[in-house]
Amino acid sequence: MKGEADKAPMELAAALERWPKALPSRVAMARLFDVAQPSLAAAMLRQWNASGLAKSDQWPAHQRVHVGLGGFGTLHYLAGPVCSAILADGAVPQVTVGQYNQLFQDLSRPQSDLTAPGVEVVWIWADLPDLLPSAFTQNPAALASEAGLKAAEEALNLLTGALHQARGRTSALFLVNDFIPRRRSPLGITDGARWPSFEGVYHFANQMLAQKLSQIPSTYVYPLGHCLGRFGLGRAEDSRLRLLADCPFRPEFLFEAAQGLRPYLRAIKGASRKVLVLDLDNTLWGGVVGEDGWDGVRIGAADPVSKAFTRFHHAVRELYERGVILAINSRNNPEDVREIFQRRQDMVLKLTDFASVQMNWQDKVSNCRAIAKELNVGLDSLVFWDDNPAERELIRQAAPEVYVVEVSPDPSNWADRLMEFDLFDGLKITEEDRERGKMYAEDRLRREAAVVATDWDSFLEHLQLHVRCVPACDENIPRIVSLLARTNQFNLSTKRHSEPLIRQWAGQPEWRILTYAAEDRFGSYGIVGVTILRRDDSSTEIDSLLLSCRAMGKGVEEVMLWQAAQQARAWGHRRLRGAYAPTRKNAPIKMFLPDHGFVSLGKEDGIVVYELDLLTANLPPPRHVRIAVQGQ
Numbered sequence: 001m002k003g004e005a006d007k008a009p010m011e012l013a014a015a016l017e018r019w020p021k022a023l024p025s026r027v028a029m030a031r032l033f034d035v036a037q038p039s040l041a042a043a044m045l046r047q048w049n050a051s052g053l054a055k056s057d058q059w060p061a062h063q064r065v066h067v068g069l070g071g072f073g074t075l076h077y078l079a080g081p082v083c084s085a086i087l088a089d090g091a092v093p094q095v096t097v098g099q100y101n102q103l104f105q106d107l108s109r110p111q112s113d114l115t116a117p118g119v120e121v122v123w124i125w126a127d128l129p130d131l132l133p134s135a136f137t138q139n140p141a142a143l144a145s146e147a148g149l150k151a152a153e154e155a156l157n158l159l160t161g162a163l164h165q166a167r168g169r170t171s172a173l174f175l176v177n178d179f180i181p182r183r184r185s186p187l188g189i190t191d192g193a194r195w196p197s198f199e200g201v202y203h204f205a206n207q208m209l210a211q212k213l214s215q216i217p218s219t220y221v222y223p224l225g226h227c228l229g230r231f232g233l234g235r236a237e238d239s240r241l242r243l244l245a246d247c248p249f250r251p252e253f254l255f256e257a258a259q260g261l262r263p264y265l266r267a268i269k270g271a272s273r274k275v276l277v278l279d280l281d282n283t284l285w286g287g288v289v290g291e292d293g294w295d296g297v298r299i300g301a302a303d304p305v306s307k308a309f310t311r312f313h314h315a316v317r318e319l320y321e322r323g324v325i326l327a328i329n330s331r332n333n334p335e336d337v338r339e340i341f342q343r344r345q346d347m348v349l350k351l352t353d354f355a356s357v358q359m360n361w362q363d364k365v366s367n368c369r370a371i372a373k374e375l376n377v378g379l380d381s382l383v384f385w386d387d388n389p390a391e392r393e394l395i396r397q398a399a400p401e402v403y404v405v406e407v408s409p410d411p412s413n414w415a416d417r418l419m420e421f422d423l424f425d426g427l428k429i430t431e432e433d434r435e436r437g438k439m440y441a442e443d444r445l446r447r448e449a450a451v452v453a454t455d456w457d458s459f460l461e462h463l464q465l466h467v468r469c470v471p472a473c474d475e476n477i478p479r480i481v482s483l484l485a486r487t488n489q490f491n492l493s494t495k496r497h498s499e500p501l502i503r504q505w506a507g508q509p510e511w512r513i514l515t516y517a518a519e520d521r522f523g524s525y526g527i528v529g530v531t532i533l534r535r536d537d538s539s540t541e542i543d544s545l546l547l548s549c550r551a552m553g554k555g556v557e558e559v560m561l562w563q564a565a566q567q568a569r570a571w572g573h574r575r576l577r578g579a580y581a582p583t584r585k586n587a588p589i590k591m592f593l594p595d596h597g598f599v600s601l602g603k604e605d606g607i608v609v610y611e612l613d614l615l616t617a618n619l620p621p622p623r624h625v626r627i628a629v630q631g632q
Contacts, residue, residue: 066095317348
C-alpha cells in the first residue's frame with residue numbers, strides 16, 4: 001500500500017505534463033487513477049483538479065461523464081468519490097449536486113441543474129424516513145403498522161411520480177438507492193413476531209421501489225444495501241459527521257459506494273469488457289494435463305481442490321449465459337486438452353463453449369492478440385485470468401489494454417471473486433445476449449468453412465444468409481440500446497443513445513429506427529445491426545449505423561445501407577447523408593461510406609460528413625443475401 005501511495009502521485013504528475021500534448025486513452029488514464037485507497041484517490045483527484053486538463057474541452061465526448069447527485073442530506077461529500085470513480089475508468093468527470101434537501105423540486109423544476117442537457121446519470125440518495133411524514137421520524141416504532149405500510153406506499157408513489165415527470169425532460173440514467181434500516185428495530189426482538197414489522201416495512205418499500213422503477217425507462221435500483229453489507233454498517237456510519245454536516249457516512253464508505261457506479265458508467269459509454277480469456281492448467285483444472293494425464297487432473301467432487309475448480313467452472317458458465325464470450329489462451333498440447341474435454345464427464349464447461357481457442361506454444365501476448373483478431377474485438381475487450389503471476393505480468397507490460405485479474409494462489413475463492421466481477425456488466429440482458437456465447441462458438445464453424453472454401457464469393461454463396469429488417473418496437477428496443485452501448489468497431493457515429501430517447505424517436509414520423517437480424521446455415525446471429533435515420537426538409541440523415549463485429553464482411557452492412565437509401569427515397573429525398581466520427585476503435589467503418597459512392601462534404605472537429613446523390617447512385621442489395629423487410 002505504501003508503495004502505491006508513493007508511486008502513483010509521481011506517475012500522475014509526469015502524465016499530467018505529457019497528456020496535453022497527446023490526450024490518453026481511457027485505458028491509459030484508468031491504469032493511473034484506479035487505486036484502492038480512498039485517501040490516495042482523494043490526493044490524486046486534487047492533482048487532477050489543479051491541472052488544466054480537468055476543465056479541458058479537448059476531451060472527446062465518449063471520454064466525458066456528467067453525473068448529477070440529488071436527494072437528502074449533504075451530498076457534496078459524495079462528489080469527490082464520484083469524480084475519483086469516473087477517473088478510475090479513464091473518463092473525465094463532471095459532477096452536479098442538487099439543492100440541499102430539495103429532491104422533489106430538483107426533479108420537477110424545468111430548469112433544474114440535475115436534469116439539464118448533458119447530465120448522463122442522476123444518482124438519487126433518499127432514505128425511507130426522508131420520504132415519510134415527520135410523525136414516523138419522531139416515533140420510529142409507529143412504522144411497524146398498517147399506517148406505516150400505507151405511508152411507505154404513498155411515499156413511493158410520490159417519488160416515482162416525480163421520476164416519471166423528470167423522465168420527460170432528460171434521457172439520463174436514473175439510479176435510486178434501495179432503502180436500508182440503519183438502526184435496530186425500536187420494538188426489539190418482538191419485531192420478528194409481528195406483521196407489519198419495522199424490518200418488514202423496509203422490505204415492502206424495496207419491493208415496491210423495484211416494481212415501480214421497472215416501469216420507468218433507464219431507471220435502476222442502486223444496491224446500496226449490498227454495498228453496506230460488504231463494507232459493514234458499523235464501519236460505514238459516522239454519527240459525528242451526521243450531526244455536524246448532515247452526512248451519515250464516513251468518506252471511506254462513500255468512496256466504496258461510488259466505486260459501484262463504475263459498471264453503470266462503463267455500460268453507457270460502451271466500455272464494458274466482452275471476452276473472458278482463460279488459461280487451462282491450474283486454472284480450469286488442478287494439475288498439468290501434459291504430466292498428469294486427462295484422468296489425473298483435479299476437477300469434479302473428489303476432494304476440496306477439485307470442488308474449487310468445479311465451482312469456478314459454474315461461475316464462468318454463469319457469465320457465459322449472460323453473454324460473456326469465452327476464449328482459451330494456453331501453452332499446451334491441443335490433443336491432450338481435447339482429450340480432457342471429451343473424456344471427463346465432470347467438466348462443466350465444454351470446448352464448444354469457447355469462441356476462440358489458442359492452444360499452442362506461443363507466448364500468451366501473441367495469443368491474446370490472435371484472440372482479439374479472431375473475434376474482431378479490441379484488446380480492451382479482453383479480461384485475462386491465469387494462475388501464473390509471470391504470465392500475468394507479461395500481459396500487463398506488453399498488452400496494457402487487456403485487463404489482467406490478480407488471481408490468488410488459492411482457487412477456493414475464485415468462484416466468489418468472479419461472481420462479484422462487474423467489468424462485463426451491461427444495462428440490459430437480452431435474448432441475443434444470452435445466446436451470444438453460442439453464436440460466437442458457431443462463428444468458429446463459419447471461419448473454418450471460410451478457410452476451406454475455394455474463394456470468398458463461393459463461401460458467401462454457400463452461407464445461405466438471410467437478413468430480416470424490423471422497425472423498432474417494444475420487443476427489440478432493449479437490444480437496440482444494448483447494441484448502441486456495446487458496438488465500437490463498425491459504428492459510424494458511436495452515439496450512445498438512451499432507451500427513453502430511442503422510445504421517443506420510435507414514435508415520431510421524422511425518425512426511422514430499423515433493426516437487422518441474420519441467420520445462415522450454421523445458425524442464428526440474432527439482431528446484429530441498427531440504423532437510425534432522420535429526415536429534414538431536403539435530405540435523410542444517417543444518425544447511427546452499426547453492426548456487431550461478428551457479422552461484418554458477410555453483406556449485412558450492404559443490406560443496411562441499401563435499406564437506408566430505400567427509406568430516403570420513400571421520404572421523397574434525393575440526398576442521403578452520414579457522418580463518420582472517428583474514435584480509437586471504429587477504423588473498420590472509416591471507408592464504408594466512400595467505398596459505396598458517398599462524397600465528402602468536408603470535415604469539422606474531426607467528423608467527416610458524406611453525401612450520396614440517390615438519383616445517380618447505384619446501391620443494390622447483395623445478391624447472395626435473402627432479405628425480408630417488415631413494416632413496408
